[in-house]
Amino acid sequence: MASCLRFVQTERRNANPRGLKQAPDSRHSSSPAALLQLVNPKAWAVALIVSASYVDVAAPRKSLAILVGLFALMNISSISVWAISGSALKRYLARGRRIAVFNPSMAILLLVSMIPVLMVPS
DSSP states (O other), rough: HHHHHHHHHHHHHOOTTOOOOOOOOOTTOHHHHHGGGOOHHHHHHHHHHHHHOOOOOSSSSHHHHHHHHHHHHHHHHHHHHHHHHHHHHHHHHTTTHHHHHHHHHHHHHHHHHHHHTTTOOO
């Protein structure tokens, strides 16, 4: 819980409430994020379950190619919606004091979402 609060405090301190342009950080790229998926246990679990359940034993290459195509199509469309939404939210929050209201609101919602976890009877 303390680490969550520390993270929110750091993010709030580093927020750009006036919407000033910041120099792009050259250290960020998409290749480390893509490589991180290789160690994502949920991705491996889904890949194993789907391939074990839906790959046709009679034509494994064809059915696996279809599954890979479907997964790629769904992934690209989902990531596109996520990126477009994030871009729109960034533009919206760049005006006025919206970010100064948004960050504490999200921090409070994060803390409220932890209440059910903390209220579990032992």
